Amino acid sequence: MSQQVHSLLPATPIPEGIHQLLTGQYSEMPIVNKSGEYCGMFSEKCCVKILSYLADLIDVKQHTSFRAADVMIPRHKLFMLNPEHDVISAISALLEKKYTGAPVVDSQGRCLGVFSERTCLGYVIEAIYSRVPSAQVQEFTDSDSNRLIDLETGLQKILSIFDETFYGRLPVIQNDEIAGQVSRRDVLKHSTILSNIMQSRLNAPHIDVGIPEVRTADYSKAHDTFLNHPVSVFTEENSYTIGPEMSLLSVAQLFFDSPHRRFPVVEAGKLIGLVDRCDVLRSAIKLFK
Known part of the structure; x- marks a missing residue:
């Protein structure tokens, strides 16, 4: 576990919490009170709920101009795996590049699914129990077609998938081939999303995810929800x-x-450290080697 933990106070305002999460490149941050007691977790998934709640609050419709194509990482910039790739090598590559997952693509460019930290853990568990010496990526690929979106998929659909599932990335498909990928972080860091929501309905000034400026009386509900509420x-x-x-x-x-x-690693109610998936995968790779 890591004992150097960056945490939030329960009273931290939502904008500050989002700002720290994104600028610190954290997927989740523990909430700890002044006595050092663990109070919960503030995560990218929480931020998705906030953004989804704001979208509903100000009545953003499906025909909003936002599309997956506007925020996705295009195919030529993606790290991708082939289905015959060795699992150990694939896990090592993800850890080295600090990626949480990668699309699995066949020789025709078709997306077969996603190989992620979570599916890596499936291999680790099976290998420990069954003493599996090696395996191919295709055996541990999440092939759920419900996570596939297209270039025209709108904000609310994307938020709905991220909110209702554990997925952290969605492959974008065009003509049965992978065109790109949208992650939770891509959505949250794309500052024009919030500005589009506010400007299209409320004539707001440009809004940045990290430091929102919500000032006019026309959107007092959004103001109260986003600025005044704490992360708790x-x-x-x-x-x-x-x-x-x-x-x-x-x-x-x-x-x-x-x-x-x-x-969070908790002892006697107090936070003493954090363990993340990468820590477990690194330890497992060492054991296998």
Whole structure:
């Protein structure tokens, strides 16, 4: 576990919480009170809920100008895997590049699914139990077609998928081939999204995700929701905690069964560290080698 933990206070305003999450490149940040007691987790998924709530609050319709094509990372910039790629090599590559996952694409350019930290953990668990010496990426690829979107997919559909599933990335498909990818972070960091929402309905000035400026009386609801509420209002529900003595395999299984990328390590009610998926995968790779 890491003992150097960046946390938020329960009273941290939502904009500051989002700002720290994005600028610090964190997927989740623990909320800890002044006594050091763990109070919950503020995550990218919480931010998606906030953005989705704002979109509903100010009545943004499906015909909003935002499209997946506006925010996706195009294919030529993506790190992709082929289905025959060795799992250990693929996991090592993800860890080295600090990616949480990659689309799996066949020789015709068709997206077969996503190989992610979570599916990596599926391999780790099976390898430990069954002593599997090696395997191919295709055996541990999440091929759920419900995560596939196209160039014209709108903001609300994307937010709905991210909100209702544990997916952190959505492949963008055009003519049955992969055209790009949209991640939760891409959506949250694309500052024009919030400005489009506010400007199209409320004639607002440009709004940046990190430092929003909501000033006119026309959108007092959005003002109250976004600026005045603390992060504790949107704390991640069903947040898991683990103890310092939990085994590597147990932690891997818990990660596999949950949408979380980081677990707070709590002792006597107080936060003493964090373990993330990468920590588990690095340890597993060392054991396999």
